[in-house]
Amino acid sequence: MLEIKGLAASINDKPILRGIDLVVPPGEVHAIMGPNGSGKSTLGYVLAGREDYEVTGGSATFNGVDLLDMEPEARAAAGVFLAFQAPIELPGVNNANFLRTALNAIRRAHGETELDAVQFLKLARAEAKRLAMPDDMLKRNVNVGFSGGEKKRNEVLQMALLRPKLAILDETDSGLDIDALKIVADGVNALRGPDFSALVITHHQRLLDHLVPNRVHVLARGRIVHSGGPELARELERSGYAGLVQEAA
Amino acid sequence: MPATTETLDTVQALADTGYKWGFETNIEMDFAPKGLNEDIIRLISARKEEPAWMLDWRLAAYAAWLKMPEPQWAKVEHPPIDYQDLHYYAAPKKKAGPKSLDEVDPELLAMYEKLGIPLKERAILAGVEPGEGEPNPIAVDAVFDSVSVATTFRDTLAKAGVIFCPISEAVRDHPDLVRKYLGSVVPVADNFYAALNSAVFTDGSFVYIPKGVRCPMELSTYFRINARNTGQFERTLIVAEEGSYVSYLEGCTAPQRDENQLHAAVVELVAMDDAQIKYSTVQNWYPGDSEGRGGIYNFVTKRGACRGARSKISWTQVETGSAITWKYPSCVLEGADSVGEFYSVAVTNNHQQADTGTKMIHLGRGSRSTIVSKGISAGKSNNTYRGLVRIAPTAAGARNFTQCDSLLIGDQCGAHTVPYIESRNLSAKVEHEATTSKIAEDQLFYCRQRGLSEEDAVNLIVNGFCKDVLKELPMEFAVEAQKLLAVSLEGSVG
Numbered sequence: 001m002l003e004i005k006g007l008a009a010s011i012n013d014k015p016i017l018r019g020i021d022l023v024v025p026p027g028e029v030h031a032i033m034g035p036n037g038s039g040k041s042t043l044g045y046v047l048a049g050r051e052d053y054e055v056t057g058g059s060a061t062f063n064g065v066d067l068l069d070m071e072p073e074a075r076a077a078a079g080v081f082l083a084f085q086a087p088i089e090l091p092g093v094n095n096a097n098f099l100r101t102a103l104n105a106i107r108r109a110h111g112e113t114e115l116d117a118v119q120f121l122k123l124a125r126a127e128a129k130r131l132a133m134p135d136d137m138l139k140r141n142v143n144v145g146f147s148g149g150e151k152k153r154n155e156v157l158q159m160a161l162l163r164p165k166l167a168i169l170d171e172t173d174s175g176l177d178i179d180a181l182k183i184v185a186d187g188v189n190a191l192r193g194p195d196f197s198a199l200v201i202t203h204h205q206r207l208l209d210h211l212v213p214n215r216v217h218v219l220a221r222g223r224i225v226h227s228g229g230p231e232l233a234r235e236l237e238r239s240g241y242a243g244l245v246q247e248a249a
Numbered sequence: 250m251p252a253t254t255e256t257l258d259t260v261q262a263l264a265d266t267g268y269k270w271g272f273e274t275n276i277e278m279d280f281a282p283k284g285l286n287e288d289i290i291r292l293i294s295a296r297k298e299e300p301a302w303m304l305d306w307r308l309a310a311y312a313a314w315l316k317m318p319e320p321q322w323a324k325v326e327h328p329p330i331d332y333q334d335l336h337y338y339a340a341p342k343k344k345a346g347p348k349s350l351d352e353v354d355p356e357l358l359a360m361y362e363k364l365g366i367p368l369k370e371r372a373i374l375a376g377v378e379p380g381e382g383e384p385n386p387i388a389v390d391a392v393f394d395s396v397s398v399a400t401t402f403r404d405t406l407a408k409a410g411v412i413f414c415p416i417s418e419a420v421r422d423h424p425d426l427v428r429k430y431l432g433s434v435v436p437v438a439d440n441f442y443a444a445l446n447s448a449v450f451t452d453g454s455f456v457y458i459p460k461g462v463r464c465p466m467e468l469s470t471y472f473r474i475n476a477r478n479t480g481q482f483e484r485t486l487i488v489a490e491e492g493s494y495v496s497y498l499e500g501c502t503a504p505q506r507d508e509n510q511l512h513a514a515v516v517e518l519v520a521m522d523d524a525q526i527k528y529s530t531v532q533n534w535y536p537g538d539s540e541g542r543g544g545i546y547n548f549v550t551k552r553g554a555c556r557g558a559r560s561k562i563s564w565t566q567v568e569t570g571s572a573i574t575w576k577y578p579s580c581v582l583e584g585a586d587s588v589g590e591f592y593s594v595a596v597t598n599n600h601q602q603a604d605t606g607t608k609m610i611h612l613g614r615g616s617r618s619t620i621v622s623k624g625i626s627a628g629k630s631n632n633t634y635r636g637l638v639r640i641a642p643t644a645a646g647a648r649n650f651t652q653c654d655s656l657l658i659g660d661q662c663g664a665h666t667v668p669y670i671e672s673r674n675l676s677a678k679v680e681h682e683a684t685t686s687k688i689a690e691d692q693l694f695y696c697r698q699r700g701l702s703e704e705d706a707v708n709l710i711v712n713g714f715c716k717d718v719l720k721e722l723p724m725e726f727a728v729e730a731q732k733l734l735a736v737s738l739e740g741s742v743g
Contacts, residue, residue: 048698052690076700088695092713101709102699109700141713158699 001026002047002166002197006058008222009046016042018222019058024166024215029188029198031208031233034219035241040201041085043219044168047199048082049075062166076102077109079165083155083172085201090142095154098142099124103161127160130190131183148175156187163191167198173207185210205237220245281338287311290448293338297417297451300424310437310447317441323604324633324665325573327546330511337449337482409465411495412457416484419455426457430488434517434554434581442513442548442575450484450515458493458524467723469498483514489524491557496527498726510535512571513548522557522584527565529722530578531730533737534570539599539628544572551578555587555613563590564607565721567730569737572601577635579608582616582644589618592718594730596711596737597630597662606636606667611644611677620651623715626662633665638679640672647677655685656714658707708735 002024009017016039024030032040046053047060049072060067067075090098104114115123124138133153143151152172159167172184188198188211200213208216208230216232217224218241226232226244236244281292290311294304319330406413412423419427437447458464489495512534518526528551537544547570553562564578580589591607609618618638626632638649655664666683688710696706711734712719719727 048694050694072694072697073700073702076698082698084695084698088689088691090692090695090710090713092716093709094713098696098699098709101705102696102701105700105702105705162699 002062004060008057009053009055011053024197027194028214031213031216032201032219038219039222040219041170044082044170077106081159081164081167083169085170087143087151087155089144091144093142095140095142096138149180156184169200173202205233208233218244283336284333289337299420303420307448310444313438314444319441323575325602325604409462410459411464413468416453416455434552435515435550443515443550446482446513446515450482453484456487458489458495460490461492464495467496467498481512485516488519489526491521492523494525498529500531510545512545516551518553518562520555520560520562523559525561527563529726530566532568532570533733536570536601537572546573547571549576554581555584558584559586560584561588565592568595569733574603574605576605581610583612585613586615587613591620592721593622594715594718596625597632599628601630604633606634608637611640611647615646617648621717622653623718624655624664626664627658629661631663635667637669640674640677642673644674645676649679651681653683657687
């Protein structure tokens, strides 16, 4: 269970999050929507431990452990996964090697045996196939020369391999065609279960058609101003954020 | 705290891990007195049981050296070196030649163990024959300080007609070859350090590959500086006759020290028609502590002559050690359509200074050269690429491609690229590309978010950056090089 209480964070002394309260029970998928600049990506970064952001108040725990006190890699080992809005390029670093290093780091943290190259490739190829990704994506350098859609799919592949307990998807659907969108949704749906929660940051109802959330939250000016069931997303698509944001202000 | 500051703190915190292979082996040394003069040179020559011509050659070099100033043009700084305050000869006290592992000094074996020399190779040092048809054996000519303790695989190589032996032995046993080629690529008065080396070199390797022979194994030498205040002056000469091929590996680690140690090696390569020499180096001399104290001064002259048509010389180096590196493995492309290659990774950290690069001298028609240099700077270090591409009027249709990339870790280090390009033939084509980048915060965060430690993340990014060079190394060496990069970066950033 993810429990966020009064979370406040700033970057370069500029407050972005101004007291977020949010609970995501195990097994649930919550959508975060809201206007540009409301702090959605910041929330993802702060939960994942990006150092540019300074936490100025509140708490965030996952299954009882204090996330904010942990190094990013320790959070990853605890099961936190962030699918980046703009995945990073690593020139010269082979994608399969990167994924195996990551997977083994996490397996090591859990006291599990590491996978050798052969075992890993078998696993990775199976996952890639399930996500309708070409094998050659494993051979290429991490995100280098990938199209926007390929980068997003690569994030989903990583998520599938690392099997997180809390996935945060930061606009993973942006810029994707319908087929790719479905792959992203399938990626999350495949992980769904009593031990998996997700925060899905999105601007579009479209993704939520394939990935029906338990709750939808509207983030505006660093606070959650409204929450509702899956129907809220459709309402927002119709009427926009203006009404809700005004109300909250 | 801004992320960059925090990273710098992390860098600092990690910077004191220390030199992993800083240990010293206690083996009784046999020193020449400190200082350099004609008597010392006579003593070295006598200890090596050298013929008179060799002594004369040394004395001529010494006379030339006396008239030469130290070079000042490199972007390195160090206190003046007192050449009279060094020992120019040190040899382990000899028992009878080692015939089995039991007879090898246990201290020496322990040292090889620390160096990670595989057990099989350690056995090889004692002359144990490998089983029939074992794949890819490596012949090791172990240089322990100044005297080769053992030379191995001699028989297999001899069957192929290959000579691989300590140079001092070659001076005695193959005087005609040595006289013909020694100093033919790097003349005694070529430069200050080469002249010094010519006067006092104590050991090194000699390799001769006869016409049409493909050397049946990779040749490797482990160098190690192990005596306080002993400058080490290696001399290596490799001659590849027409249509032959050899791959030579040179690797070194050195024990930790307080004083600076001078290392001035000379390596000469000669390739005849259609011959190929691949020379790979992994260099890890002690770099000094995090304050820059101690550490090896590495002033090396490495040069290959592509004498024959279609001959090829390829230098690959991974340089992580030394307080100061002054090193420009070069190719003189005399033969028509000859090929020179230089692949380099140079890592500097803390207060290390590296001024390294290559020279490609195009004389032959249609000669081609490729330069790929990857410089990585961390801490307060300075990393300079200095390269010369010279196309002579005779080199019609010559081509060069140069790629120089620098990677900065932190914001207190420096990367410099100093290319010199001289083209005197209009039909020649010279290309130069250079980039400088920094390990970005978002790259580190991306990796760490996936569960990698900061160290592993930096290693991954750095290895990716160096990939074009590492893939040029022979397989067994590439693994060692990656390990070395990781160790060097443990003390740098992660």
